[in-house]
Amino acid sequence: MEKLKVLSLNCWGLRFLSKDLDQRMAALGDLLAKSDYDIIGLQEVWVEEHYLSIKEKIKNILPYSHRFISNGFISTGCVTFSKYPIIDTLFQRYLFNGYFYDYNHGDWYAGKGITGVIIKHPKKDIYFFNTHMHANYDYQNAKFHFNECRTLQAYQATQFVKHVTRPSDPIIFSGDFNHESHELGMRGLKELISLRDTHDICEKKCGDLATVDCESNHYLEPTEAAKRIDFIFCNDFFTCDGSKLACRQIPNSKMHYSDHEGYEVELTFHHDKESVDHSKMEDYKSLGLLSKIHDCMKEGERISSELSWVLIITLAIAFSLVVGLPACYAGLDMFAHPSTIWASVVFFCQLIIVVFCAIYLWVVLSLRKCEMHTFKGIAQEIEIKMKQLVSSNGKKSD
Numbered sequence: 001m002e003k004l005k006v007l008s009l010n011c012w013g014l015r016f017l018s019k020d021l022d023q024r025m026a027a028l029g030d031l032l033a034k035s036d037y038d039i040i041g042l043q044e045v046w047v048e049e050h051y052l053s054i055k056e057k058i059k060n061i062l063p064y065s066h067r068f069i070s071n072g073f074i075s076t077g078c079v080t081f082s083k084y085p086i087i088d089t090l091f092q093r094y095l096f097n098g099y100f101y102d103y104n105h106g107d108w109y110a111g112k113g114i115t116g117v118i119i120k121h122p123k124k125d126i127y128f129f130n131t132h133m134h135a136n137y138d139y140q141n142a143k144f145h146f147n148e149c150r151t152l153q154a155y156q157a158t159q160f161v162k163h164v165t166r167p168s169d170p171i172i173f174s175g176d177f178n179h180e181s182h183e184l185g186m187r188g189l190k191e192l193i194s195l196r197d198t199h200d201i202c203e204k205k206c207g208d209l210a211t212v213d214c215e216s217n218h219y220l221e222p223t224e225a226a227k228r229i230d231f232i233f234c235n236d237f238f239t240c241d242g243s244k245l246a247c248r249q250i251p252n253s254k255m256h257y258s259d260h261e262g263y264e265v266e267l268t269f270h271h272d273k274e275s276v277d278h279s280k281m282e283d284y285k286s287l288g289l290l291s292k293i294h295d296c297m298k299e300g301e302r303i304s305s306e307l308s309w310v311l312i313i314t315l316a317i318a319f320s321l322v323v324g325l326p327a328c329y330a331g332l333d334m335f336a337h338p339s340t341i342w343a344s345v346v347f348f349c350q351l352i353i354v355v356f357c358a359i360y361l362w363v364v365l366s367l368r369k370c371e372m373h374t375f376k377g378i379a380q381e382i383e384i385k386m387k388q389l390v391s392s393n394g395k396k397s398d
Contacts, residue, residue: 002123002269005036008174008232009247009262010043010132010211012219013050013077019219020255025050027250028257029057032081037062037264039119040081041130041174041232044258046074046110055081064119072097072111078130078175080117087125088118092160094153096300096374098134098146099307100367107134114157116164123271124237127165131157131175133185148300150178152378154185155293159381162193170237170269171195176230176260184292186231191289195233198265202240209245211261216248219259230263237273242266287389294382301375308368315357315364 012018013025025047032040032054040062045051051067062081069075070093080086093113100108112132119126133153136146154177165171173195179186181197189195199209211230214220234240247262249255 002121002271003241004038004238004267004269005264006172006174006232006267007035007037007040007246007262007264008043008130008176008230009040010176010230010258010260011045011050012258012260013044013046014074015047018259021047021050024250024255024257025053027253027255028247029054031247031257033057033061035061037081038083039126039128039172040079041128042079042081043130043132043176044077045079046077051079054079066117068113068115070111070113073109075111076113076115077110077132078115080115080128080130082117082119082128084122084126085120086117087120090116090164092156094133094156095378096149096152096371098149099371100363112153114160116160121170121269121271123269124170126170126172126269127161129157129161129171129173129175131173131177133157133176133178135178148296148303148375151183151185151188151293151296152300152375154179155188155378155382158188158192161189161195170271171233171235172238172267173233174231174263178229180227180229181231184289184296187289188293189233192286195235198232198234198238198240198267199228199243202243202265204242206244209243209263211245211263212259213261217256217259217261218254219256230260232263232265234267237270238267239270240265240267287386290382290386290389294379294386297375297379297382301372301379304371304375305368308364308371311364312361315361318357 009028011025011028013021015021018024035058045054045067048067055065058081062083064082064084064086065080066086066089067079068089068091070091072093076091091113093111097110097112098107102108110132112134114129114131116127116129119128134146134149136150157173161171161173173189177186181200186197190197208226208228210226210228212220212224212228213226214222214224215226232243243263243265245261246264247257250257
């Protein structure tokens with residue numbers, strides 16, 4: 001048996017939007033340089049300079065690291081640091097990352113996904129996964145429905161871990177999942193591939209360990225409900241000896257390291273444990289959970305179509321109001337040849353708006369199909385799995 005200390009932290013590292021960013025990242029590097037962690041999974045390290053700064057400060061205790069870059073506009077933000085050599089890396093971008101026209105949230109531009117590294121531990125290679133899923137943004141009052149998006153991402157992560165690992169592989173999965181423990185996506189991780197929430201199996205835990213809590217973190221809005229959305233999961237190769245919040249308020253300062261609290265666990269690595277057969281993890285009892293995820297995907301398909309049509313209609317109305325009314329007010333025929341300065345201004349504005357609306361409409365129609373196909377494709381995958389479970393159970397009954 002070997003002891004491992006693991007940390008997960010969402011660093012809130014978006015340039016220009018995150019408060020006290022440079023000071024917080026510098027302080028985080030100083031803190032980690034004095035720590036005794038074996039593996040660290042960070043999220044929202046969006047700025048490469050911050051990654052390089054932290055990497056330099058902790059190179060003596062965590063000499064191995066990898067920053068994952070995707071084809072998103074601002075990349076994944078996920079970084080893994082390790083005491084032991086990283087011998088391989090893998091990444092899968094989430095099929096659905098939100099809506100591109102949801103500009104005030106911006107998850108679509110981040111290129112989020114599930115990251116993985118294979119760590120060469122002296123006793124046995126460890127598969128360490130790290131992720132940052134779509135934020136919830138107060139689902140009950142939001143214009144956009146993010147529950148379906150987050151559930152799709154969690155299911156995709158479940159499938160990814162299942163298919164890239166073998167029964168004999170030790171697994172640790174950390175990240176900002178933006179789910180609470182009881183939600184559908186987290187149930188999938190725990191029930192479909194038998195990953196265990198370290199907080200649930202921990203021998204020494206301190207309360208509910210809310211990683212987002214406005215009462216203890218002034219960066220959060222006062223209306224933000226306290227909840228635990230940052231997790232570290234593991235399979236049966238590990239037991240959890242202790243769990244607690246970490247990386248909270250910066251010493252001698254009013255600042256915090258992030259708008260999230262870090263989550264830290266102490267694990268015992270049972271490297272000589274017998275393999276767990278993944279093929280037996282999904283049985284007939286999983287059918288109810290799969291059915292709920294399937295229904296969620298069908299709802300996501302419906303909502304994507306509905307939101308697109310709402311946007312298309314809104315675009316048409318805006319086009320009529322912005323282009324048609326100025327033309328009538330100016331006493332001009334639509335797109336008439338400009339004969340005065342005012343007519344030239346109106347004509348020029350009309351032209352710009354027409355081009356913009358045409359391009360935007362094409363993008364919306366194209367992405368509408370992509371979004372609907374994503375949800376539909378996952379639903380069909382689940383249908384195949386459900387049919388197989390029903391068939392297998394029928395054979396066993398015979």
